[in-house]
Amino acid sequence: MDRIPILKMGPFLLVTIQVDLYDRLALNLENDLISMVSKTGARGVLIDISAVNIVDSFMGRILGNIASMSRIMDAETVVVGMQPAVAITLVELGLTLQGVHTALNVEKGMDLLYNKTDLLSQQQDDEEDREDPNDYND
């Protein structure tokens, strides 16, 4: 396998990392993600790393790169599902994952993205706008 699938979920992209990221795979992921952000106009990227047991400085750098690239493309990045041991290792390695938001799981990550991007309030406004005609019918 030389590509990690990227799933479009509404205004966000979801990536589940299940295998060790080696150079080529990581580069492909960066490229694919950025082209998907550009193609779909996604406002956020969710990266699930719940299956990742071991994290090293390479992985930390890749996550940071993706976050920086996405931000330039006007998309926020949230890393979700980090295992406690991975968090400990990251701190011990001195990696702070700068510019990367984190959340406990995908649902919380999605809520965070909705808050960050103000999409939810826009959506609610839209819904209220759509419901106005009904009010006149009452």
Next chain:
Amino acid sequence: MDRIPILKMGPFLLVTIQVDLYDRLALNLENDLISMVSKTGARGVLIDISAVNIVDSFMGRILGNIASMSRIMDAETVVVGMQPAVAITLVELGLTLQGVHTALNVEKGMDLLYNKTDLLSQQQDDEEDREDPNDYND
């Protein structure tokens, strides 16, 4: 890696299959999925196989098993992101994936699940109920 992560997305579960399913991994996936359905009360299971290039009768059987088990637990199963070559192989192998719904991508699969489970209409009803107090304020 001996487990495939299962992500909870609202009322549904999402699984992305990125590696070849061997016996133990497939058994773990079946067990994990069924316990997650039971624990979370999920109404649907989305299985993304966009990263799967090769499908064999074993894989077909596993997908069928998951669908049958989920149905007993009152959850529908939708397989999404199937590559054209995989669909060709499945038909040539004579595997019809009975009981498994399919959709082109995760978003369409989620729409299908919302339709199948009638969750969307319930949700809209709830929203309308919630909005009633505002109507009186007008």
